[in-house]
Each structure stands twice: as C-alpha cells, then as structure tokens.
Amino acid sequence: MSDVGLTPYLIVAAVLFVCGIVCMATKRNAIGVLMGVELVLNGANLNLIAFSRYGQLGFDGQAIAMFVIVLAAAEAAVALAIVLNFYNNHLTVDVDQARQLNS
Amino acid sequence: METVIFTIYALAACGGAIAVMVSQNVVRMAFWLVISLGSVAGLFFLLHADFLGATQLLIYVGGTVVLLIFGVMLTASGPMLTIRSGPGEVVLGGLVGLAVLGMLVFGMLSVDWESQQTRMYSAAAEEGRGERSMGYNPEGEGNTARRLGAALLGVRFDRDLGRNSETLSTGYLLPFEIVSVHLLVVLVGASYLARTKRRRPNPLEESLES
Numbered sequence: 001m002s003d004v005g006l007t008p009y010l011i012v013a014a015v016l017f018v019c020g021i022v023c024m025a026t027k028r029n030a031i032g033v034l035m036g037v038e039l040v041l042n043g044a045n046l047n048l049i050a051f052s053r054y055g056q057l058g059f060d061g062q063a064i065a066m067f068v069i070v071l072a073a074a075e076a077a078v079a080l081a082i083v084l085n086f087y088n089n090h091l092t093v094d095v096d097q098a099r100q101l102n103s
Numbered sequence: 104m105e106t107v108i109f110t111i112y113a114l115a116a117c118g119g120a121i122a123v124m125v126s127q128n129v130v131r132m133a134f135w136l137v138i139s140l141g142s143v144a145g146l147f148f149l150l151h152a153d154f155l156g157a158t159q160l161l162i163y164v165g166g167t168v169v170l171l172i173f174g175v176m177l178t179a180s181g182p183m184l185t186i187r188s189g190p191g192e193v194v195l196g197g198l199v200g201l202a203v204l205g206m207l208v209f210g211m212l213s214v215d216w217e218s219q220q221t222r223m224y225s226a227a228a229e230e231g232r233g234e235r236s237m238g239y240n241p242e243g244e245g246n247t248a249r250r251l252g253a254a255l256l257g258v259r260f261d262r263d264l265g266r267n268s269e270t271l272s273t274g275y276l277l278p279f280e281i282v283s284v285h286l287l288v289v290l291v292g293a294s295y296l297a298r299t300k301r302r303r304p305n306p307l308e309e310s311l312e313s
Contacts, residue, residue: 004109006216009146012113014207016139019120022200026193028186029129031174035136038167039120042143045159053150054216056223062152062247063254063275069155069162070282074289076167080174081296087178088299094186 009050017043030083030093034076041072109149115142124200127187129175133168140164154248255279 016039023036045065052061087093119139126132140163147156253259257276 004106004149007211008109008113009150010211011208012116012146014204014211015117016120016143018200018204018207019117019124021203022196023124025199026124026188026196028188031129031171031178032132034171034174035123035132038136038163038171039123039139042140042163045155046143046146049147049150049152049155052152055220059247059250059254059259062155062251065152065155066158066251066255067275067278067282069158070286073162073167074286076170077293078289078296080170081293083174084177084297093178 006050006054009046009054013043013046013050015043016040016046028094028096030086030095031080033095034079034083037075037079038072041068044068105149109146112142112145112149115139116146129179130172133172133175136171137164137168140168152247154251 020036020039020041020043023039024033025036027033027036045068048057048061048065048068051057052059052065055061083093086098090097116139119135119137119142122135123132123139126135140159144156144159144164147153147159254274255276256279257274259274
C-alpha cells in the first residue's frame with residue numbers, strides 16, 4: 001500500500017483555495033460569494049489535516065480543523081441571514097447593487 | 104490502491120471546485136459544491152481523520168449546503184437565478200487566480216518536505232519527546248473520535264498519558280467553551296436578523312382615525 005505523501009494534498013488544497021478566491025472575487029450573486037468562502041475554508045482544512053498526518057502538527061491540526069468547520073457553519077448562518085435581509089429590502093441578491101454607502 | 108483512491112477524490116474535489124467557479128447558475132453551483140465537499144470528506148478519510156470526515160459530511164454537506172440551497176430557493180426568482188459577471192471581471196479574476204495558484208504551487212514544491220520531516224523527528228528525539236507525540240501512533244490510526252473528544256475536554260491522550268512529563272498540555276477546553284457560546288450567539292443573531300418584520304400599527308394614525 002503506497003503512500004501518497006504530503007505534496008499532492010497541498011496541491012489539491014491550493015486548487016480549492018484559489019477556486020474559492022476567484023469565486024469570491026467574480027461572482028455577483030451573494031450566495032455564490034458564500035460558496036467561495038466555503039471553498040476557501042475547505043482548502044485550509046485540507047491543509048491542516050494533511051499537515052497533521054504527515055507533518056509535525058500531530059493531533060492539534062484535527063482539533064483546529066474541527067473549530068474551523070464549526071466557525072464556517074456559524075458564518076454561513078449569519079451571512080445567509082444578512083443576504084435574506086438584503087433581498088427583503090432590495091429585492092435582489094446582486095452584490096453590485098449594495099452601494100448605498102457609496103456617495 | 105491508496106494512490107488510485109486519492110486520484111479519484113482529488114479529481115472530484117478539484118473538478119467540483121472549478122465547476123463552482125465556472126458555472127453561472129446558482130443551483131448548479133450548489134450541486135457542484137456538494138460534489139467538491141463530499142470528495143474532500145473522502146480525502147479526510149484517506150488522511151486517517153475519520154471523525155473529521157464524518158463531521159465534514161454531516162455539517163458541511165448535510166447542514167451548510169442545505170442552508171445555502173434554502174437561501175437559493177428563497178432568493179432565486181427568475182432573473183436572479185443567473186447573474187452574469189462581466190467578461191472583463193472574469194478575465195481579471197482568472198488571471199489573478201492563476202497567479203496565486205502558481206505562487207502557491209511554486210512555494211510548496213520548493214520546500215523539501217521529506218528532509219524537513221526527518222529533521223523535526225530527530226530534533227524531537229533529542230529533546231526527549233518520544234515517537235508517540237509525533238503524528239500518530241500506528242496502532243491508534245483511524246481511531247480519532249475518542250482522542251478528539253478528550254482533547255476538547257482538556258485531556259491530551261497523545262501527549263500526557265504514558266510518560267512522566269512535567270508539563271501537562273492543556274487541551275482545548277477554553278476554545279471549546281468559547282466556540283459553543285459563539286455558536287449559540289450566532290444562531291440567536293441569525294434568527295433575529297432573518298425574521299420577517301411585521302409592520303407595527305402606528306398609534307398616532309389609529310387615534311386620528313377614531
């Protein structure tokens with residue numbers, strides 16, 4: 001049973017991270033931006049667990065990854081509530097329409 | 104065998120993430136997000152983090168994505184389903200993304216992880232910390248639920264037991280408490296934010312009418 005090693009996991013995590021970044025930057029739908037955030041957090045989680053398996057991080061990586069999962073769930077709940085409120089007020093979820101503070 | 108399974112999961116995770124990025128329809132984006140997150144859970148299982156893989160499946164795929172799909176259903180009405188971003192933004196975002204990806208991959212390929220790891224092991228052996236605190240002990244591999252729960256309650260099985268160390272590690276009791284209170288506050292706040300606002304009858308108008 002051959003071992004995969006650290007680097008392939010890191011590359012997968014980097015691809016997830018970059019896809020999330022591009023998603024956050026280019027999507028105009030607010031829920032698309034939220035999905036980008038989820039992808040970024042997943043990439044970070046994969047990095048943490050890969051280092052906890054192959055690096056010196058040990059068991060701490062898994063504990064921190066669990067905190068990241070919980071905080072991502074909390075973030076999704078609050079952000080979705082904000083998006084729903086925005087939709088109720090503006091009847092759109094286009095983030096480019098949120099420019100009331102722009103003089 | 105492990106390489107084959109890793110390749111399948113890695114391709115599914117990366118392909119799902121790229122499809123989330125490329126797709127314009129929100130519902131399809133949610134579907135591809137499920138594919139990507141589920142494959143990342145498979146990668147967690149491959150990394151012997153079984154409890155975290157199960158948590159990923161339960162909380163992310165079962166909770167967060169369902170929440171996002173509810174958001175899509177509540178907000179997607181006709182033209183909102185596909186909001187296209189301009190071509191200039193897409194090109195610019197793609198270029199920046201490729202640059203960041205190139206930087207990350209170059210950085211992680213230029214580090215020699217193997218020698219780094221052996222050096223860490225030898226340094227830890229010199230300090231007197233045994234093999235047990237490094238990564239996993241092989242007989243306990245894939246059995247992480249009990250140790251994770253104990254670490255959240257402040258006891259570190261992988262550090263404290265079996266050795267007469269002077270320093271007891273503290274575990275994660277305080278962050279666990281903070282995160283639980285934080286989750287409670289967040290859920291109360293989210294339900295407060297998302298409630299339907301009832302228009303309060305104006306007492307002045309009522310007195311004028313009567």
